[in-house]
Amino acid sequence: MLKSLSNAVGVSGYEDEVAELIKSEMEKYADEVEIDKMGNVIGLKRGKGKGKIMLAAHMDEIGFVVSHIDKNGFIFISPVGGINVKTLISRRVIVHGNERYYGIMGSVPPHIKEKEEKELSIEDIFVDIGAKDREEVLKKGIKVGSIITYDGDLKKLSGRRYTSKTMDDRIGVFVLMETLKKAKSSYDIYFVATVQEEVGLRGAKTSGYKISPDIGIAVDVTLANDIPEVKEHKRITELGKGPAITIMDRSVIGNKRLNSFIEKIAQEENIPLQRNILSRGGTDAGTIHLTKEGVISTTLSIPTRFVHSTVECVDMNDVENAVKLLVKVLEKLDSFAVYQEKKTYSTYGRSRKQSYE
Ligand SMILES: [Zn+2]
Incomplete structure (x- = not known):
């Protein structure tokens, strides 16, 4: 699946080929699948109506x-x-x-x-x-x-590492597909393969508006600069040390409560997880979190060497751990409060409760 996903053609605005492939694969596991006007592929797996979560990975390539x-x-x-x-x-x-x-x-x-x-x-x-x-x-x-x-077909390197022209972000789409197969949640889960991320997070903007989720998680790649000559403090993430949760990039500040919720689950389940801070670049979470009155959002990233080249490289252990983590997060979403209940306090002699986020 990863091979056909990463070999498929889908330059921003011309995603038809990869979209068809994703749609036919999603149809096997989702309750509903559609391709919207912009070209986003949206697969819905129904929960118990507790809320809506949107998982987004962009299918376009540079x-x-x-x-x-x-x-x-x-x-x-x-x-x-x-x-x-x-x-x-x-x-x-x-x-x-x-x-x-x-x-x-x-x-x-x-x-x-x-x-x-x-x-x-x-x-x-x-x-x-x-x-x-x-x-x-x-x-x-x-x-x-x-x-x-x-021209950069998927190739296996040593161990469990793979290289291709489009790890960014077909590896994210692959994570979504694998998660879709196993996901169970009280939330309705929207699996979205977005268009035109590479030219400004455009497909996530319209699909986010349509879905209007309570929670949004983008799945994308981040830099793994664990290569010669790069100083330790500039490495961002390392291959094989787990997926990475976004603290901050140029497009979004990862929601701190959602991040802690995910980190807690990673700890409980013994899943390695890194923390990602990028001074350049962004992901679909950058537009999703600004949808309507706001969406609790973050990004889960796959550490990738040589991003935006023809030889982007990932470690399958990180990919598997990302899937494992997402499945657990979806399963336990019931215990995450979208609206944070604030303690009761007194205003003008009257006691009132306020909930906000
Ligand atoms: Zn990307």
């Missing part, structure tokens, strides 16, 4: 659109989502026209130093599909706006 084709058949590109230009040189990509065509991201060989070495920009990158001229490219149904994805 990629490119064709911005120009020159007369010699070279294709110029515009990025969709946060692309690190340094990771592009010598990449194999797939250009989507009438069929799928392999392309390579070229650069000027070091033997020809025409330009002094300067900061590489996306405008310098071109894709060569092997065509002789522009006509040959156009005949293949490739035009301005055609999408381009990385």
